[in-house]
Amino acid sequence: MxxxxxxxxxxxxxxxxxxxxxxxxxxxxxxxxxxxxxxxxxxxxxxxxxxxxxxxxxxxxxxxxxxxxxxxxxxxxxxxxxxxxxxxxxxxxxxxxxxxxxxxxxxxxxxxxKAKEVLARVRTHLALRRLKHSLEEKNEQVRTSLEHKSELQSQLLASEKMASLGRAVAGIAHELNTPMGLCVTATSYLNEKNKQVKEDFNHKKLSSSDMVSYIEAVEETLEIIMTSMNRSTEMVNNFKMVAVDVSSEKLRSFVLHDYLSRVVNSLTPALRKTNHTIEIIGDDLVIDSYPGALSQVVTNIVMNAIIHAFDEGDKGHILIRTVHDGSNVHLNCSDDGKGMSNESLKQVFEAYYTTRENDGGSGLGTHIIHQLVTDTLQGQISCSSELGIGTMFTITLPIHLYE
Ligand SMILES: Nc1ncnc2c1ncn2[C@@H]1O[C@H](COP(=O)(O)OP(=O)(O)OP(=O)(O)O)[C@@H](O)[C@H]1O
Ligand SMILES: [Mg+2]
Incomplete structure (x- = not known):
């Protein structure tokens, strides 16, 4: 001035x-x-x-x-x-x-x-006031940008929730295709058989051995239809539970392994295209937590392993080991894939860090995992990895969360 x-x-x-x-x-x-x-x-x-x-x-x-x-x-x-x-x-x-x-x-x-003294003091206090104003302005800017950031983060979480629901819908539609297709084939076969038997009966050509083979065919076909329908109902129930959890964010009690299996089952379509196996081992227990958030975390980790850890044709092994320890449960999710460089490992939880930028990776997956574990699930997460050996995400969660 x-x-x-x-x-x-x-x-x-x-x-x-x-x-x-x-x-x-x-x-x-x-x-x-x-x-x-x-x-x-x-x-x-x-x-x-x-x-x-x-x-x-x-x-x-x-x-x-x-x-x-x-x-x-x-x-x-x-x-x-x-x-x-x-x-x-x-x-x-x-x-x-x-x-x-x-x-x-x-x-x-x-x-x-003295004139000089008055002027010096006036200048000093005006400068201090200007400084105070500019600090207040800066503070306001920081506050606004923090608010903006947390708004962006909650939008991010909401859109990831929808994306994971979308993945589950696509998965279930794909999976239902097989049993439903079987039912359609089986019923049209039954229809044909029935027509034949009816015709033979009307023309008084139906022998008792024809009748026995008809009954056997009906029994076999009904068995196929029943198994397929049971499998479909089970899949729909699985999906309903995961979908409700993802969208409702409710705290509830659930059996850990049972729930993890449901989540892994919902990823069958993605796993089926590969030769990988996935296993859930260790302590099983009932926990009070947010299953929807846990489902998103596990889905993201397993999808990352499928996408990043292996080359086409590899026979990978993805392992989820749970260990109960006092008031916490540890989930170690590991793969025996190619691992990450130290450079990647340092940035793995950073938003927008991806090694698949040109291949549709947003680099938000692990950032969201971190946020869900530390915010919603009130736990901790870390990642270790070694090139050529594999990657492991270690998650520690409280067994009992309260509302
Ligand atoms: N299991 C793993 N093995 C090897 N690298 C991994 C593994 N998991 C994550 N990474 C590395 O961490 C990076 C960040 O993962 P993140 O899930 O945040 O992003 P992305 O998978 O690339 O993109 P998006 O999740 O949006 O599809 C990945 O690009 C990859 O380099
Ligand atoms: Mg990812």
Whole structure:
């Protein structure tokens, strides 16, 4: 800020002795400030209401209302409490100075004063005020950007939830295709058989051995239909449970292995295209947690292993081992794939870090895993990996979460 710009700074000078007031105005004009003189505290109040000053130079001993009173009043009101006030007074005893600071002043100049001293103190307090403003602005910017970030993160979580639901829907549709196809073939076979038997019967050509082979065919076909329908019902139930958990975020009790198996089952279509095996071993127990979040975490880890750890044709092994330890349960999810470099490992949980940028990877999978484990599931997660050996995600979760 140059001295020319100072004419935009309003300084209110308050003194009941006219010669003092004129002297102050002359001094402040040296630095080109815009000075508003007031000959009493009451007049100062009127001027402040009209035009908010950036700084006030305030005499103490004045008739009607003294400087301490005006200062206290200004400091007690939200609209004026931020204005820096410097007392200029003939009272130079320690008690008055302390009283001045107690009333809320930022500085105290004793009369007779020197022009240089007044200017130096005014400059200092204006600079401090500017600094304070810019810090407040920066603070506000940081706060807004933090708010924006957390809003983005919750949008991210919501869209990942929908994506994982989408994957499950695609999976179930794909899986239902096989048993439903079998049922269609079996019923049309039954239909044909029935027509044949009916015709033979009408033409009195139906022998007892024809009848026996018909009954056997019906029994076999019904068996196929029943097995397929049972498998379909089981898949729909599985899907319903995982889908409800993913979308509702409800805390509930569930059997860990049972639930992990359901989640792994929902990934069968992706696994079937590979030669990999997946196994769940270790301590089984009932936990109180958020199954939807756990399902998303395990889905992402297993999908990452399928996508990143192996080459086509590899026979990989993905292992989920659970270990119960006091009030926690540890889930070690490992693969025996190609592993990651130290460089990748360091950034693995960072948002947007991916080695498959040109292949549709967003780099958000592990970031979301981390957020779900540490936020929703209130646990911890770490990752270890060695090139040529494999990767392991270690998750520690409280066994009992409470709402
Ligand atoms: N099991 C694993 N084996 C080897 N590398 C892995 C494994 N899991 C993750 N990575 C590495 O970590 C990176 C980040 O994973 P993340 O899930 O965040 O992103 P992505 O899988 O590339 O993309 P997206 O999940 O959005 O499809 C991957 O690009 C990959 O390099
Ligand atoms: Mg991923």
């Amino acid at each position: 140059t001295i020319e710009d100072n004419n935009q700074i309003n300084i209110l000078a308050v003194d009941d002795v006219e010669s003092n007031l004129l002297f102050l105005v002359d001094i402040l004009k040296i630095d080109n400030y815009h000075v508003i003189p007031a000959s009493s505290a009451l007049r100062a109040q009127e001027l402040i209401a009209e035009n908010m000053p950036d700084l006030i130079l305030l005499d103490i001993q004045m008739p009607d209302m003294d400087g301490f009173q005006l200062c206290q009043q200004l400091k007690s009101e939200a609209s004026t409490e931020e204005i820096p006030i410097i007392f200029i007074s003939g009272l130079n005893n320690c008690e008055s100075i302390v009283h001045g600071f107690d009333a809320g002043a930022v500085d105290f100049i004793t009369k007779p004063f």
